[in-house]
Amino acid sequence: MTVGTYIPPHFRQDDPAGLAEVVENHPFAALVLADEQGQMPCVHLPFLRFGQRAQPETWRFESHLARANPVAEALADGCELPAILIFTGPDAYVSPRWYVDARETSVPTWNYQSVHVRGRVRLAGEGVPGWLDRHLHDLIDTHQARIGGDPFDWDHLPEKQIAGMKAAIVGIELLPDRIEGIEKLAQNKTATDRDGVIDGLHRRNDAECEAMADLMRSREP
Template sequence: MYVPAHFAADDAAVHELLANHGAADLITATPQGLLATLLPFVYDPQAGEHGALLGHLARNNEQWRQPVLGEAMVIVRGPDAYVTPSWYASKAEHGRVVPTWNYVTAHVYGRLVVHDDPAWLDALVRRLTDRHEAASPQPWSVDDAPPAFIAGQLRAIVGVEVVISRIEAKLKLSQNRPAADIDGVIAGLEARGDAASAEAVRLARR
């Protein structure tokens, strides 16, 4: 990943992204070529030296069956947004401005481990469910469904774990712009209703 120094992410920002992202793309190079699946992951910082990402695939998905050539990669994304130069104060000053795209992303590399164990899968789906149901006024629980039904669902999936070896992360959030331009970007994003991207820019300027 191309990461200019002013867009580099520190360890705290990387941890925040991995701990709070939604779904991410699992990409593997295989004898059949590149394969990719979008799926939710749980970040386990205690697994291995650099942590691990835990998720699951449909059993019918061929990706988990294929030998992985080298490392697997997971592309994790945070907020992203189009930035119009109309938001920049410098547009009125000299006009030498162009559109851009702000984004937060990490390329997570590691060894892919397949888990075909019902107990491991049960623990994983409970972690995923608890995390994403936490904000609901009436959170759904795995135990709300009949046990036989859940057992059948678990048989239809296979667990995957990416044991992290390295991470390349980038926070492109207008850090290269003058302060007045950054203020304009925050105001523009908020007016557009993109509070998440506006807050990311606000945090990146500190």
């Protein structure tokens, strides 16, 4: 039996653009391995997605981590392990007092957005000249562009420092076999109740709640 993520049908997100949006806007993800000892080593890392944006079946993910990290140790000597990569978008507590139609019959809940990528993870770039340099430049350029300003390059750093830092890290790659999107955005409520939740979130004057309210509004029919 293949075990996936439990997702009620009205909360399932299958649209490739929606999945890609979460990965691109929230690239700092949790990676959890299923090792042979059942220890489940895990790590939080920024990931790059490669492949055709509209074709999740072509996607692959790259990152890097310290060689001393137990995740890297679990993948040593060419080992390839099952893993799940979890990208998390906005989330927010929802008070039933914000509903209109279902105020008297509802309980508190939590709205959230997430993408689960299941596949196999392995070390990447070992013994491949230029792989780590290319990966690091791609990662820096991608996120430097998100914040604007001048590009960053490490050429001003001493070569010995750069060499030492690169020697202490190793690349990893995850090849997906299943990608599941979850968006719990009160889709099971009436339009009036959803409007009430959006208004309640805006009144919180909190950045995370504002992000959830904006996401809910963007998904309205």
